[in-house]
Amino acid sequence: MPEPRYAIVTGASSGIGLAICERLLADGWRVTGLSRRAPEASLGSAFTHRPVDLLEEDAVDAALPDLPAPDALIHAAGVLRVGDHASMSRADGFQMWRLHVDCAAQLIQHFAPRMPEGGRIVLIGSRVSTGAKGKALYAASKAAFTGLARSVAAELAPQGITVNIVAPAATDTPMLRDPARQGVGPAYPPMGRLVLPEEVAGTAAFLLSDAAASMTGQTLVICGGASL
DSSP states (O other), X not given: OOOOOXXXXXSTTSHHHHHHHHHHHHTTOEEXXXXXXXXXXXXXXXXXXXXXXXXXXXXXXXXXXTSOOOSEEEEOOOOOOOBOTTTOOHHHHHHHHIIIIIHHHHHHXXXXXXXXXXXXXXXXXXXXXXXXXXXXXHHHHHHHHHHHHHHHHHHHGGGTOEEEEEEEXXXXXXXXXXXXXXXXXXXXXXTSSOBOHHHHHHHXXXXXXXXXXXXXXXXXXXXXXXXX
């Protein structure tokens, strides 16, 4: 019987990252979750948690060396800080850049050279990467995923390793209830409800499937009609 495939998922403690862990485990994967705290619910023996503050470059470097090369790397960790052009915090902007872009680059640089042929890298982006009122620095950090993913995808294509982005609109996660949103509520799409974490997880699972083996450097938007 073949060994189960192995994935590393960041932001595993809650929200989209947790939903991805749960979906992959249900699909028979082994999963290591990287996040500051472990998920509250037990995810079973196929799941291991590696506590690490992804905002700290040195902490990430220390946490990675003994992890095996994954068949899939999913960077789902995220933070949202809002503010219009007059009040936006550049310190928050640096934090979002570190967690979204620099951490993704650090993980890719560490794991991609050792990933097997057919490996998959998925970055969880955002529909607002094209710009949204009050979210300039968040949008900027997510927009950078496009250049990162497409460039790395071009480099890894000869090895059969794909790199893609899943970009949801407002998703029903604890991040939307973060007090740091400062009263800026999510915009509901035409479908009248938020995107569900399980829907994002399902799209990520598709990108890890055999059916998506030829898809690389692409962005899949899940927006409930908000882009129409």
